[in-house]
Amino acid sequence: MKRILCILSLLFFITACDDGNLTVDVIDFSEVAAQKCSDKDVIYKVKDAEMLFIEIPASTFINDVTVEGEPIEVTINSTNKVTYRKYDGTVSSANICPTIPDATPNLKEQWNATSGIIQITSTAIKSTNSTDNSTRITGYTYNIVFKNITFQKPTGPQVYETFIFGNYVRNVDRLAFGFNEEVDKSTCVSDNRIFDFSVGEVFTLDVENYDTMFANEVTTTPRTALISSSNKLSYRLYSGTITNAYFCANTIPTIPTLLQQWNAIDGIEATSGIIEVSTTTLTTTTYQHTIRLKKVTLKKGNSEFSLGDDYLFGTLITN
Incomplete structure (x- = not known):
């Protein structure tokens, strides 16, 4: 009888331990x-x-x-x-x-x-x-x-x-950065803005002290400025070809569509985000301004990439 009770108790214990638990x-x-x-x-x-x-x-x-x-x-x-x-x-x-x-x-x-x-x-x-x-x-x-x-x-x-x-x-597709070295200064926008474009890419530089940075005087050392809220650098990518007419329109055209915009991060003195302009003469009345960007980083949302230690933005010709 005791043996039967032990067996029943063991069966009850096993059943209770399972209690519907799944493998x-x-x-x-x-x-x-x-x-x-x-x-x-x-x-x-x-x-x-x-x-x-x-x-x-x-x-x-x-x-x-x-x-x-x-x-x-x-x-x-x-x-x-x-x-x-x-x-x-x-x-x-x-x-x-x-x-x-x-x-x-x-x-x-x-x-x-x-x-x-x-x-x-x-x-x-x-x-x-x-x-x-x-x-x-x-x-x-x-x-x-x-x-x-x-x-x-x-x-x-x-x-x-x-x-x-x-x-x-x-x-993702790498940004092409297919710009030429010679940049243009639009007559349709603020005198402080210099831009370069290649098909659907646009690189824009807004300089606060334009007359100083691009003075018609030969430099011995580059003129410098830091990327900031006053000196802005932006890269834009559009869905179609950009021409000078895009900048001349009274209102920003809806076509082509802006696909991406990357803005430069503010610079740090003698460290990063530096704009350099060197000026030489082409003729007695023509000046060539070479614009270089030192350790500039572009950011969109939380993503960012570097233009490198020394990026040639381009050259600007003035009279």
Whole structure:
């Protein structure tokens, strides 16, 4: 009788310990590179017979750097989806990207995320010119983490407080900077503004003390000024070709469209953000002003890049 009671007690104990608890399945894609479907807003990872993918608008991945400690946050819902799948064979992009995905291998199991937050932290990828120390942004890395995500499995829910999806890398076009060395001074705008343009690119320099900086006198040492609210440097990229007529219009034309604007960061005396102008004579009545930018950094939003130690803005001819 005692033996029977012990067996019953043991069975009760096992049942009580289970108490409906679910087996925790481990999925790990941390070492797998993320890819994006070319015709869908789907970012996915594949590992042998497993796939993990995110469906969120491409606009979520901004071309900018996120502030430290302030990632982009997207709530998981019927629009922003996270899904895990397991197949009976090796999978590829053909099982997720086409309008009609491949039917093989066969889907064995699917988990759908029902709640949680997608956190995205963005950093800039830069190339560096070792000769002049200039940098250019060539892309962005998006580190993706799921917070408090709940997957609904066939056997019930599974919750992760933190689930690291990993990095998704997106390339961007380098700014061309296809300017000529000779710049123009528009007769249509303020006398303090010098500009250069090449197709859809415009580089504008506004100098407060224009008459002093570009005086018709030969210099022995360059005249200098710091980038500031009074001495402004801006790079703009438009959707179409810019001509002098654009600057002459009474109101700013809506076409071509402004796509990007980068503004120079204020300079620091003898350190950075320095405008230098050297003047020589071409004829007895003609002067050539060579404008150089020393250690100037351009910024848009939270992203920035350097023009380098010594950037030739161009030459200006005056009479």
